[in-house]
Amino acid sequence: xxxxxxxxxxxxxxxxxxxxxxxxxxxxxxxxxxxxxxxxxxxxxxxxxxxxxxxxxxxxxxxxxxxxxxxxxxxxxxxxxxxxxxxxxxxxxxxxxxxxxxxxxxxxxxxxxxxxxxxxxxxxxxxxxxxxxxxxxxxxxxxxxxxxxxxxxxxxxxxxxxxxxxxxxxxxxxxxxxxxxxxxxxxxxxxxxxxxxxxxxxxxxxxxxxxxxxxxxxxxxxxxxxxxxxxxxxxxxxxxxxxxxxxxxxxxxxxxxxxxxxxxxxxxxxxxxxxxxxxxxxxxxxxxxxxxxxxxxxxxxxxxxxxxxxxxxxxxxxxxxxxxxxxxxxxxxxxxxxxxxxxxxxxxxxxxxxxxxxxxxxxxxxxxxxxxxxxxxxxxxxxxxxxxxxxxxxxxxxxxxxxxxxxxxxxxxxxxxxxxxxxxxxxxxxxx
Amino acid sequence: xxxxxxxxxxxxxxxxxxxxxxxxxxxxxxxxxxxxxxxxxxxxxxxxxxxxxxxxxxxxxxxxxxxxxxxxxxxxxxxxxxxxxxxxxxxxxxxxxxxxxxxxxxxxxxxxxxxxxxxxxxxxxxxxxxxxxxxxxxxxxxxxxxxxxxxxxxxxxxxxxxxxxxxxxxxxxxxxxxxxxxxxxxxxxxxxxxxxxxxxxxxxxxxxxxxxxxxxxxxxxxxxxxxxxxxxxxxxxxxxxxxxxxxxxxxxxxxxxxxxxxxxxxxxxxxxxxxxxxxxxxxxxxxxxxxxxxxxxxxxxxxxxxxxxxxxxxxxxxxxxxxxxxxxxxxxxxxxxxxxxxxxxxxxxxxxxxxxxxxxxxxxxxxxxxxxxxxxxxxxxxxxxxxxxxxxxxxxxxxxxxxxxxxxxxxxxxxxxxxxxxxxxxxxxxxx
Numbered sequence: 001x002x003x004x005x006x007x008x009x010x011x012x013x014x015x016x017x018x019x020x021x022x023x024x025x026x027x028x029x030x031x032x033x034x035x036x037x038x039x040x041x042x043x044x045x046x047x048x049x050x051x052x053x054x055x056x057x058x059x060x061x062x063x064x065x066x067x068x069x070x071x072x073x074x075x076x077x078x079x080x081x082x083x084x085x086x087x088x089x090x091x092x093x094x095x096x097x098x099x100x101x102x103x104x105x106x107x108x109x110x111x112x113x114x115x116x117x118x119x120x121x122x123x124x125x126x127x128x129x130x131x132x133x134x135x136x137x138x139x140x141x142x143x144x145x146x147x148x149x150x151x152x153x154x155x156x157x158x159x160x161x162x163x164x165x166x167x168x169x170x171x172x173x174x175x176x177x178x179x180x181x182x183x184x185x186x187x188x189x190x191x192x193x194x195x196x197x198x199x200x201x202x203x204x205x206x207x208x209x210x211x212x213x214x215x216x217x218x219x220x221x222x223x224x225x226x227x228x229x230x231x232x233x234x235x236x237x238x239x240x241x242x243x244x245x246x247x248x249x250x251x252x253x254x255x256x257x258x259x260x261x262x263x264x265x266x267x268x269x270x271x272x273x274x275x276x277x278x279x280x281x282x283x284x285x286x287x288x289x290x291x292x293x294x295x296x297x298x299x300x301x302x303x304x305x306x307x308x309x310x311x312x313x314x315x316x317x318x319x320x321x322x323x324x325x326x327x328x329x330x331x332x333x334x335x336x337x338x339x340x341x342x343x344x345x346x347x348x349x350x351x352x353x354x355x356x357x358x359x360x361x362x363x364x365x366x367x368x369x370x371x372x373x374x375x376x377x378x379x380x381x382x383x384x385x386x387x388x389x390x391x392x393x394x395x396x397x398x399x400x401x402x403x404x405x406x407x408x409x410x411x412x413x414x415x416x417x418x419x420x421x422x423x424x425x426x427x428x429x430x431x432x
Numbered sequence: 433x434x435x436x437x438x439x440x441x442x443x444x445x446x447x448x449x450x451x452x453x454x455x456x457x458x459x460x461x462x463x464x465x466x467x468x469x470x471x472x473x474x475x476x477x478x479x480x481x482x483x484x485x486x487x488x489x490x491x492x493x494x495x496x497x498x499x500x501x502x503x504x505x506x507x508x509x510x511x512x513x514x515x516x517x518x519x520x521x522x523x524x525x526x527x528x529x530x531x532x533x534x535x536x537x538x539x540x541x542x543x544x545x546x547x548x549x550x551x552x553x554x555x556x557x558x559x560x561x562x563x564x565x566x567x568x569x570x571x572x573x574x575x576x577x578x579x580x581x582x583x584x585x586x587x588x589x590x591x592x593x594x595x596x597x598x599x600x601x602x603x604x605x606x607x608x609x610x611x612x613x614x615x616x617x618x619x620x621x622x623x624x625x626x627x628x629x630x631x632x633x634x635x636x637x638x639x640x641x642x643x644x645x646x647x648x649x650x651x652x653x654x655x656x657x658x659x660x661x662x663x664x665x666x667x668x669x670x671x672x673x674x675x676x677x678x679x680x681x682x683x684x685x686x687x688x689x690x691x692x693x694x695x696x697x698x699x700x701x702x703x704x705x706x707x708x709x710x711x712x713x714x715x716x717x718x719x720x721x722x723x724x725x726x727x728x729x730x731x732x733x734x735x736x737x738x739x740x741x742x743x744x745x746x747x748x749x750x751x752x753x754x755x756x757x758x759x760x761x762x763x764x765x766x767x768x769x770x771x772x773x774x775x776x777x778x779x780x781x782x783x784x785x786x787x788x789x790x791x792x793x794x795x796x797x798x799x800x801x802x803x804x805x806x807x808x809x810x811x812x813x814x815x816x817x818x819x820x821x822x823x824x825x826x827x828x829x830x831x832x833x834x835x836x837x838x839x840x841x842x843x844x845x846x847x848x849x850x851x852x853x854x855x856x857x858x859x860x861x862x863x864x
Contacts, residue, residue: 127729131677132673133677200659204795211806227509228636292644368655
């Protein structure tokens, strides 16, 4: 451990706080110590000075006005987990959990172990603080993004943590949509963590260690691995393909489009509640794709269902991938070139009151079915300023021909608070 | 399509053969056409000349004396699938399947679509030959390795394909081991395909398209995704870590160790049967790790169980990662420095009649259990000259303390034939 790291470690959080969580010593009912929010070392400065061998040269900031992992250039791999609080937890447990998660997340996103003693630096006669499988892998572009589900505010009428009156409008179970075949065990959750990284082992290490830190306070309700990002958030990123073989995310909101982010993604100070200003709302949908059935559809029909051509991703109204679809253009017979029930048309802002969302989904393969088909699909993730944006688009998509090849099997909605100030924790504003 | 590619395509296999398979038109009982083995263009030459935009600059050869994916530098990602032949198939179906798989595999490992018309080059009024999600991703180091299980030769006493008398000695269901808790639905299989690549989407695309090609002849019995290779096969590769947080594969057989490969990995002409000369035997074991339990073990005990130190991976007898363990060394009290029941000792060649194996395993995370624990572990893959090598080592490991933290839930053994000559197919020697 370098002197710089020691400084950071001390300044950001008293070591005693996190170690209690890391070692699983925080039982139900135990209160976490307050983390000094007025720490003298800003996160950015500390990162720039970090000289630990395991630290990446250019990690993504955990601290800041927004949480990382939303507009961050989409990484190649995802490990997502939804958590439920344990039955006997109280407000202090929830706060201490968020403090300990934030502390560990700030370290791991720098490419460091979860604590200063880490995987091998502690006493040989104690279990290590860090599980060790990410030793030597660096930051690998890791981001950790934390969200709060509706049930954190109201579980069957119970306001367990005294935050019921601060619940955002629209933060409730999503309405039922046509095509829903939801598994309750792959839906919902009091809390969620999205870990994205360029190395899956780094994302897995993050979820595993955050789950370990939660011991006695929260446990994983469901989780999902993803690969092959199906979106892009910068113009430098190539548009990836989903498991239907089509480019996905061409028209996504990009990280440098400040106006669109302000209008469609970030909760503003003028939106209620105030503690969410600079935050966003995350929708996750686990969507099984009937890929073997899709693969038997003729190419022209695949193109018509999507509304783009499979090769280049250009809208069927012409141009190239980045040409705007012309929804009015018709062929000689008067039929629209971008078909009435195509995915591109039904999801288009022009048909949805101008609404847009920032997508961040991943492909998944979870093995195979008893019929020998791949159990595969899209793990859809989107960020929006208000939950109703997703609801509006998803309702529009209910007549989408593509939905005949889809089955929505998991669903969740979480309020993603703004980023933490250096030395503070995600969600601090909720408890202020 | 370039002129070179057209040449390759025509030379390696008559287009008609594969297209019948690719389009799912080969019903049970239909015989595949013979593929011209005397093609004028050698695979290597064709690869060097391939100028298709999607082709990688340096793909791994599919054709050659050995199948690729055994000594090939271990790629970052795995998609593995075991297949069962459909009930009504005959010898001609099996041969045509292997021909079609080999043809498509040779193309995909070059970064090409499964056929010349591929994902978007065919008739718009037909389903595309290729599913498209790997468009633009290049070869990504893809290797495709095909194996034959015991049940291909003898299914409950039936010699379905007239190959029963050519079954290799020892190619039978592995014996039961202490710690086995095998799921029949994650074990065995008439055939297997190991697809390794540096991009998981490329490995998934390979398994998906080979499964599609098999339609009507074979179907997936079980499958597994893996990441974070837990071995190395070249001295340039860093030793990765498994989910116990320890370096894994330090003492693996490396690709440039011709003597060790000849002694421990490749079936020789002097071994029976002759058609396996240049081949190997693949063992797959899906091993669940009780990682939350392991994470509560003190560091000194973790080190003692493995027989190495967690940080550097040095044997407990001293030195660095690559020092040979000194199994005779003792402490002042006379206890061996590398403990009696440590993993390193029990797996060591000195305790197993000099036997070694080439390991090629991956980490896996398949979601979580109802208890909120990660459903995770090691997907162990090893190649050996004779199945008994694995059996001997695994029996030795039955007293391994580490086995208290493991549960073997899947198992399989396959004969992996030698590589195909350019224009021929994997397993041709079995039917000669």
